[in-house]
Amino acid sequence: MSVAILQHGDYLIASIQADLTDGQVLELRDTLADRLGVHRIRGIIIDVTAMDVIDSFVARSLRSLAITTRLRGAETVIVGIQPDVAIALVQFSLNLEPLHTALDLDEGQALLDRWTTGAGRGAG
Amino acid sequence: MVVAIATDVDLVRARAEGRAQAVALGFTRTDATLIATAISEIARNIIVHAGQGRIAIRGLQEPERHGLVVVAEDDGPGIRDVEAALQDGRSGRGGFGLGLPGARRLMDEFEVVSAQDAGTTVTMTKWRVRTRLELLHARRSPGG
Amino acid sequence: MDRPADAPVLVRRPSGGDASLLRELVAYLRDSRTELREEWVRRITEAHLLSVMTPDEIFSEVTAVYDNYVDALETGSVETLQAYARDLSERIIPRGVETHEVLGIVLLLRDVLARSLFVRYQSDADMLNRILDAYEPAANRIAVTVGVSFVEERERVIRVQEEAIRELSTPVLQVRERLLILPIIGSLDSARARQLTEQLLGAIKANRARVVVIDITGVATIDLTVANHLVQTVEASRLMGASAIITGMSSRIAHTLTDLGVDLSMMRTVGDLQGGLEEAERLLGYQADRSDAGRSASGD
Numbered sequence: 001m002s003v004a005i006l007q008h009g010d011y012l013i014a015s016i017q018a019d020l021t022d023g024q025v026l027e028l029r030d031t032l033a034d035r036l037g038v039h040r041i042r043g044i045i046i047d048v049t050a051m052d053v054i055d056s057f058v059a060r061s062l063r064s065l066a067i068t069t070r071l072r073g074a075e076t077v078i079v080g081i082q083p084d085v086a087i088a089l090v091q092f093s094l095n096l097e098p099l100h101t102a103l104d105l106d107e108g109q110a111l112l113d114r115w116t117t118g119a120g121r122g123a124g
Numbered sequence: 125m126v127v128a129i130a131t132d133v134d135l136v137r138a139r140a141e142g143r144a145q146a147v148a149l150g151f152t153r154t155d156a157t158l159i160a161t162a163i164s165e166i167a168r169n170i171i172v173h174a175g176q177g178r179i180a181i182r183g184l185q186e187p188e189r190h191g192l193v194v195v196a197e198d199d200g201p202g203i204r205d206v207e208a209a210l211q212d213g214r215s216g217r218g219g220f221g222l223g224l225p226g227a228r229r230l231m232d233e234f235e236v237v238s239a240q241d242a243g244t245t246v247t248m249t250k251w252r253v254r255t256r257l258e259l260l261h262a263r264r265s266p267g268g
Numbered sequence: 269m270d271r272p273a274d275a276p277v278l279v280r281r282p283s284g285g286d287a288s289l290l291r292e293l294v295a296y297l298r299d300s301r302t303e304l305r306e307e308w309v310r311r312i313t314e315a316h317l318l319s320v321m322t323p324d325e326i327f328s329e330v331t332a333v334y335d336n337y338v339d340a341l342e343t344g345s346v347e348t349l350q351a352y353a354r355d356l357s358e359r360i361i362p363r364g365v366e367t368h369e370v371l372g373i374v375l376l377l378r379d380v381l382a383r384s385l386f387v388r389y390q391s392d393a394d395m396l397n398r399i400l401d402a403y404e405p406a407a408n409r410i411a412v413t414v415g416v417s418f419v420e421e422r423e424r425v426i427r428v429q430e431e432a433i434r435e436l437s438t439p440v441l442q443v444r445e446r447l448l449i450l451p452i453i454g455s456l457d458s459a460r461a462r463q464l465t466e467q468l469l470g471a472i473k474a475n476r477a478r479v480v481v482i483d484i485t486g487v488a489t490i491d492l493t494v495a496n497h498l499v500q501t502v503e504a505s506r507l508m509g510a511s512a513i514i515t516g517m518s519s520r521i522a523h524t525l526t527d528l529g530v531d532l533s534m535m536r537t538v539g540d541l542q543g544g545l546e547e548a549e550r551l552l553g554y555q556a557d558r559s560d561a562g563r564s565a566s567g568d
Contacts, residue, residue: 019140021132022168052157053139055164056226079509083469084157086504091158092226096507103476103509154466 003028005035010042011112013105017050025058029065042074043112047105049080059094066099075100075115079108129196130176135167138179142194149183149190151252159192159250162227166196166246169223174200174244189253194231196246203238210236289402294342296388297381304384305334311376317369321360329356330373333414337377341406346413353414357421370418374411381407440471446478447548448510449541453486461497468501472510479548480505483541485516495530502535511551512536515544 002024004015012035014028032044046062048054054062066076077100081089089096102108125145127138139160146156163179170177177198184191203209209224224246228234231248238244297304309330312318318326333356336349357370385403389396441449450468468480482501484490490498502512514537517525525532538544 019136021136023132052143053160053164055161055168056223057164057168078507081507081509082157083466083473083504083508084154086469086507087154087465087500088158088161088230089507090500090503091229094226101507101509103473103478107476107478107509152466 005031007035007039007041008109010040010116011045011109012036012039012041012043013045013047015047019050019052020058022057025061029061032065033068036069036072036074042116044069044074044076045105045108045112046076046078047080047108048078048085049082049104051082051085054081054085054089056092056094059089059092059096063094063096063099070098075112077102077108077111079104125182126178126180128176128178129167129170129198132171135164135171138167138181139164142181142192145181145183146192146250149192149252150254150258151190151192151250155250155252158230159194162230162248162250163194165223165227165230166194166248169244169246170196170198170200173203174198177243184249188259189251191249191251193247193249196248197243199243202240202242202244203236204240206236206238289398290341290406293385293399293403294338297338297341300384301334301338304380305330307384308334308373308377308380311380312373315372315376317372317376318360318365320363320365332356333373334377337410340410340413341403344406346410349410350413350417353417354421357418361418361422361425367415367419367422371411371415374414378407378411440467442471442475442477443481443545443548446476446552447545448472448475448477448480449483449545450480451483451486451541456487456490456494456497458493458497461494461501465497465501465504469504469508472505472508477510479511479513479551481513481515481541481544481548483515483544484521485518485541487516487521490521490524492528492530495525495528499530499534513538513544513547513551515539515541 002016002018002020004017006013006015012032014032016028020028032046035041036044044065051058062076062078069076076098079102081101100111102111125141127134127141129135129138142163143156143160146159147153151159163181167179170179175198177196177200180195180197182193184193210228211225224236227246227248230250232251233247233249235247236244237247309323309327312326312330313323321329332352333349336352340346340349360370382400382403385399386396389399439451441451443449448468448471450464452464456464468482471477472480482498484498498514502514505512512535514535516539517537522532536547538547
């Protein structure tokens, strides 16, 4: 399996282990969207540390997941974007909003914690 | 090295091949990533618009610089308006929107030859200027 | 290196007795070590070679090279000499010893030894020829070995220095945990801007930085390509989870950027470095105890 998904409290953590085919990217997106509703998830963290390439297809898929997630009251954080992958992404000048980013799993979790327990949020 | 493109698995193979060749030619990790990403875009273009095709990747060695050339060919319906397809922000259905202009921005040279019903050929190149030290070593050991 | 036209042409013979000749040669060079070594030092001083070294230093290096040289003649193996030459080069390159000096002293030793052989065997032309036949190829090989070792060591030093200069010209400083400063000084071209972006992103990862302050006080002018690089650097930092603050933007550069149509709204800019650091501290504290989900959501 190229993606390990585990639930940690109110969060879903998807850890991508290797380069994904387009089909696997869509499968991941749909799986996460499905589990969102079932488990009352408040945040999704996608760890892309192992991804050597994030092209426009992957970026758009992640973005559409983030939009879906937000409509259902949760936030999506992408963690572990590598320096050279970040450079490739900005050269595309893709609009990645509303994707949030953090350095690694710990930071991503801290970011979600602040939103879900902080002022104005967390009631969901 | 030619990679036949027909499914999304081939796409993964094509970008891995591009990265490996880029590294072998002495490109930095960042450049290798840009090349692999550009290959990914044009390979997907083949699948979406022509169904199948092939991508040839080879090195170019010039005295002052090394290059990596990617040629993507398909026998699909072709692109009616190449200029428009290369424009930014033209997000056509499933397609050209980001792929071609995105790949173009990641590479140094980019050329599209296409005609209606006559297939499409995308040729793109990235260059790496060789350093003074590298040139010195090359002079001392011919062929290096 | 052709012989002058009027010089006598030496007859080369098949080298049957090479081994015994070399033995005799080596024994002679060991016996005459003191005089030959002194003659060599004298010639080095006379030619003003190794002028950055003291006479004592020259003498001790010369002794070691002489002994290694004779050993190499004896064994036919240049490895020990090569190792010594590399080690010597490593010590003398930082002191400014040049390639021509090293080649010069090796060739001088060759001359000093050849001359002494002429003197010793002058009464027996045939023996002299045979001794030189044995000596010359070995001596040339040794000279080439020492010269190449020095040049290679020099190249290595240059490579290390180039690396150091590249890093020095765009230092990424960690001010405190999670906070980096990148002061940019001098002119920015596309290649340097690119390299700078890669360095900054690498540092964000290595230091787990949350905020980076990019200070461009020292940048006089900026063009569209570099401006776009700057925007991309800020965006790439964000993708890695770090907020970027630009400080020290002169009004001239700000005007240029606006005229060029660069979108500054995406950038967090603060007047000077001090203000930027305060903003960074605030951001670090702010991120720790308040939600900014509402704020980022409004950016859609």
